Amino acid sequence: MSSLVQLENVSFNYGKNATILRDIDFSIQKNSFVSILGPSGCGKSTLLNLIAGFHSTYEGRIEFEGKQVRKPSKDQGFVFQDLALFPWLSVYKNVEFGLKMQKIHKQTRDLKVKKMIEMVGLSDYHSFPISSLSGGMKQRVALARTLVTEPDLLLLDEPFSALDAQTRDVLQDELLSLHTNLNTTTLLVTHSIDEAIYLSDKVVLLDKNGTVKDIVSIELERPRDRTSTDYNFYQRKLYDFLKDERLSPRKGED
Numbered sequence: 211m212s213s214l215v216q217l218e219n220v221s222f223n224y225g226k227n228a229t230i231l232r233d234i235d236f237s238i239q240k241n242s243f244v245s246i247l248g249p250s251g252c253g254k255s256t257l258l259n260l261i262a263g264f265h266s267t268y269e270g271r272i273e274f275e276g277k278q279v280r281k282p283s284k285d286q287g288f289v290f291q292d293l294a295l296f297p298w299l300s301v302y303k304n305v306e307f308g309l310k311m312q313k314i315h316k317q318t319r320d321l322k323v324k325k326m327i328e329m330v331g332l333s334d335y336h337s338f339p340i341s342s343l344s345g346g347m348k349q350r351v352a353l354a355r356t357l358v359t360e361p362d363l364l365l366l367d368e369p370f371s372a373l374d375a376q377t378r379d380v381l382q383d384e385l386l387s388l389h390t391n392l393n394t395t396t397l398l399v400t401h402s403i404d405e406a407i408y409l410s411d412k413v414v415l416l417d418k419n420g421t422v423k424d425i426v427s428i429e430l431e432r433p434r435d436r437t438s439t440d441y442n443f444y445q446r447k448l449y450d451f452l453k454d455e456r457l458s459p460r461k462g463e464d
């Protein structure tokens with residue numbers, strides 16, 4: 211397996227503020243599913259934004275497809291926490307948007323959009339405005355809108371955090387099947403231990419000082435059984451990590 215993303219010695223601060231991320235090293239293999247887990251405010255979203263090319267002033271090296279990242283790439287797709295959909299436009303128009311920007315021919319566009327809407331289970335809702343949809347349906351549109359452009363890397367910033375537990379479980383399964391069927395590589399930021407274990411090949415644990423504390427490979431067959439002993443082993447391991455982070459002081463604090 212080859213690396214799609216490679217980070218070496220990456221550190222970052224916002225202007226004159228304290229350092230947020232320190233000496234980050236990890237790689238993301240093609241077609242793998244990687245999560246970043248860590249306590250609130252440790253820099254998870256910042257790290258995702260760096261990989262997405264939203265900040266160019268970091269130290270160290272970030273490579274995507276062998277080239278240093280300095281600006282956003284059309285080969286990456288980002289699903290933001292607030293989804294950033296156009297509420298007044300229909301499901302179809304939202305999903306079509308990226309392809310229109312890329313000036314894809316109308317007929318090809320139409321085929322891709324319809325197929326993608328079908329893949330996320332919204333075929334009966336083409337003409338519905340976003341404002342009339344439930345939270346889970348909006349999330350499906352956001353995924354479809356990003357995946358329709360066939361990105362090599364899908365970046366997700368806590369996409370399911372605002373959803374109820376049942377809808378979240380359903381969407382996690384749908385995300386996994388999209389990830390597999392479309393051969394995407396996925397990087398997810400999450401607060402949720404369960405989400406990280408259920409979805410990932412590898413979990414990058416970021417501590418409150420913005421350093422990589424550990425990288426845990428989740429060696430479980432899919433579909434994963436949340437009630438199995440092996441699953442519970444990983445739950446305990448990640449829970450202990452987050453608990454230690456809550457109890458230990460941040461660098462510079464007593």
Ligand SMILES: Nc1ncnc2c1ncn2[C@@H]1O[C@H](COP(=O)(O)OP(=O)(O)OP(=O)(O)O)[C@@H](O)[C@H]1O
Nearest residue numbers: 224227230248249250251252253254255256257401
């Ligand atoms: N644009 C910005 N300018 C200055 N500081 C920022 C900016 N964005 C984030 N920060 C700070 O950087 C730190 C890391 O924020 P970030 O959102 O990356 O953490 P996070 O781990 O994703 O947090 P959460 O889990 O609560 O979403 C925080 O202290 C935050 O206040």
